[in-house]
Amino acid sequence: MTESVRLNRGSSDVAVIGGGLVGLCIALGIQKQGQQVTVYDEGDVALRASRGNFGLVWVQGKGDNLPEYARITRLSAQLWAGLADDLTQHTGIDIQLQQRGGLFVCLSESELQKRQVILEQMAIEHPEGYPYEVLDLQQLREMIPDIGPEVAGATWGPEDGHVNPLYLMRALVARFESLGGKLVNAGRVSNIIPQQGQFVLQTEQGDFSCNKVVLAAGLGNKELGPMVGIDAPVFPNRGQVLIAERVRPFLHYPTGHVRQTEEGTVQCGDSKEDVGFDTGTTTEVLAQIAQRATTMFPLLKEVNLIRSWGALRIMTPDGNPIYQQSKQYPGAYLVTCHSGVTLAAAHAGPIADWISTGSADSAIDLEKFHGSRFQL
Amino acid sequence: MAADFSFNRLPCNERAEVEITIEGHKVIALEGETVAAAVMHSGLRPTRTTAVSGTGRAPYCMMGVCFECLMNIDGKPNTQACMTEVSEGMVITVQQGAREIGGDRL
Numbered sequence: 029m030t031e032s033v034r035l036n037r038g039s040s041d042v043a044v045i046g047g048g049l050v051g052l053c054i055a056l057g058i059q060k061q062g063q064q065v066t067v068y069d070e071g072d073v074a075l076r077a078s079r080g081n082f083g084l085v086w087v088q089g090k091g092d093n094l095p096e097y098a099r100i101t102r103l104s105a106q107l108w109a110g111l112a113d114d115l116t117q118h119t120g121i122d123i124q125l126q127q128r129g130g131l132f133v134c135l136s137e138s139e140l141q142k143r144q145v146i147l148e149q150m151a152i153e154h155p156e157g158y159p160y161e162v163l164d165l166q167q168l169r170e171m172i173p174d175i176g177p178e179v180a181g182a183t184w185g186p187e188d189g190h191v192n193p194l195y196l197m198r199a200l201v202a203r204f205e206s207l208g209g210k211l212v213n214a215g216r217v218s219n220i221i222p223q224q225g226q227f228v229l230q231t232e233q234g235d236f237s238c239n240k241v242v243l244a245a246g247l248g249n250k251e252l253g254p255m256v257g258i259d260a261p262v263f264p265n266r267g268q269v270l271i272a273e274r275v276r277p278f279l280h281y282p283t284g285h286v287r288q289t290e291e292g293t294v295q296c297g298d299s300k301e302d303v304g305f306d307t308g309t310t311t312e313v314l315a316q317i318a319q320r321a322t323t324m325f326p327l328l329k330e331v332n333l334i335r336s337w338g339a340l341r342i343m344t345p346d347g348n349p350i351y352q353q354s355k356q357y358p359g360a361y362l363v364t365c366h367s368g369v370t371l372a373a374a375h376a377g378p379i380a381d382w383i384s385t386g387s388a389d390s391a392i393d394l395e396k397f398h399g400s401r402f403q404l
Numbered sequence: 405m406a407a408d409f410s411f412n413r414l415p416c417n418e419r420a421e422v423e424i425t426i427e428g429h430k431v432i433a434l435e436g437e438t439v440a441a442a443v444m445h446s447g448l449r450p451t452r453t454t455a456v457s458g459t460g461r462a463p464y465c466m467m468g469v470c471f472e473c474l475m476n477i478d479g480k481p482n483t484q485a486c487m488t489e490v491s492e493g494m495v496i497t498v499q500q501g502a503r504e505i506g507g508d509r510l
């Protein structure tokens with residue numbers, strides 16, 4: 029096969045590098061606009077936050093250091109029901125979205141006060157309104173009778189919810205492919221070469237060309253970004269997760285540390301560890317997670333644990349997303365965030381539209397998410 | 405509950421008899437047997453129903469890895485029957501769907 033034939037076969041309007049939640053959502057959104065999208069993914073060797081996360085569609089407290097981030101988070105939460113309906117209707121996969129509100133349970137008065145201060149400040153920064161409530165133990169018990177006696181209280185966010193992240197991945201792939209989108213496991217993209225307004229992607233399985241390229245490679249973006257003139261200083265942050273057996277429903281709302289899935293499984297987690305690219309688990313951290321979970325819900329002392337894992341978040345220095353088109357090579361975009369579940373609907377909607385049309389929704393100020401903010 | 409004669413005890417060293425109760429029926433098992441073996445021999449099927457769809461299951465791997473054998477043993481829900489030895493007076497019931505937690509309140 030000659031090189032030019034290969035390039036032809038492997039060309040598309042838009043190439044998305046990275047088949048995690050972020051890449052798939054953007055690919056789906058652009059494919060829906062009628063452009064031919066190909067997703068290039070590493071395959072099963074990948075470090076993939078999308079397979080190890082907690083499944084929260086979480087609003088409260090997000091963006092406390094950047095109002096635009098809070099805004100896009102809330103926008104995504106509002107668009108989520110539409111995304112879930114679309115996926116379920118076209119794929120038959122129930123991704124178990126529930127948005128009845130969520131609780132951040134605090135074990136001490138000082139923890140509760142700190143949360144309250146953050147949310148009060150956010151309400152000031154958002155004249156359009158920023159809904160939340162602070163609940164004492166009594167009020168909390170009315171919502172969750174099984175809450176533990178040592179809990180101080182909780183903050184309540186009416187826009188919070190959760191979803192099954194693995195069904196979500198499956199549904200996104202199915203919907204994307206049913207619209208004619210292509211998913212290619214060609215190994216790592218090792219190089220991106222800008223060439224006369226186009227881009228050539230070099231992979232283990234040869235070269236592929238495209239008119240636009242979207243870097244949605246999670247932790248891989250750090251290496252890929254500079255190839256198209258974008259700085260993406262992302263780094264890993266590990267979270268460990270503990271899974272208990274299925275039990276009868278006792279927890280009607282997700283919390284920041286414990287949630288119960290529709291099938292009854294109890295998921296506990298939310299450690300934040302700086303351990304490089306290590307996806308392992310440690311007894312010490314799992315014990316802390318279990319300790320917090322059983323203090324929140326003493327009835328969990330009885331349950332059997334069945335699984336645990338570690339996964340790496342994709343963090344930026346200020347914790348906020350990067351959305352950026354390359355100045356040097358227009359047509360190259362980079363997208364990364366540490367809450368890809370929550371932002372899924374924004375990515376499949378307004379962010380995908382921004383990339384496919386070249387102009388951003390006036391409701392979101394994308395300038396604020398530029399990666400250049402990290403340059404000294 | 406008719407005994408299942410596709411499961412026969414092999415002749416072996418003399419072992420003491422142990423009386424257990426499976427779904428309200430008194431059954432004689434042999435010391436050292438697992439609950440799963442005794443339950444299979446007793447003919448009880450299914451031995452649990454699943455938490456999601458409620459379909460029936462029975463012991464499968466008999467060596468602790470598949471978790472198909474979960475039963476309520478002496479009041480303890482979701483216990484692996486293949487990893488539990490019978491003992492005198494043991495009470496065994498089918499695990500119906502997801503287990504209860506939280507005692508009386510639920």
Ligand SMILES: Cc1cc2nc3c(=O)[nH]c(=O)nc-3n(C[C@H](O)[C@H](O)[C@H](O)COP(=O)(O)OP(=O)(O)OC[C@H]3O[C@@H](n4cnc5c(N)ncnc54)[C@H](O)[C@@H]3O)c2cc1C
Nearest residue numbers: 046048050074077078081082084217246248267368369370
């Ligand atoms: C423990 C934990 C809990 C979390 N909980 C939540 C939560 O409750 N709510 C929430 O909103 N978010 C949560 N997150 C974050 C969320 O999971 C991530 O934001 C999201 O999955 C990121 O998706 P992604 O597609 O950017 O990255 P990934 O899922 O990491 O995918 C990146 C993909 O890029 C591919 N790739 C990388 N480099 C290359 C290359 N050079 N060539 C080709 N392909 C490449 C990889 O193969 C991989 O598939 C959690 C994360 C963790 C770790």
Ligand code: FES
Nearest residue numbers: 464466471473486
């Ligand atoms: S039969 Fe497989 S674990 Fe008991």
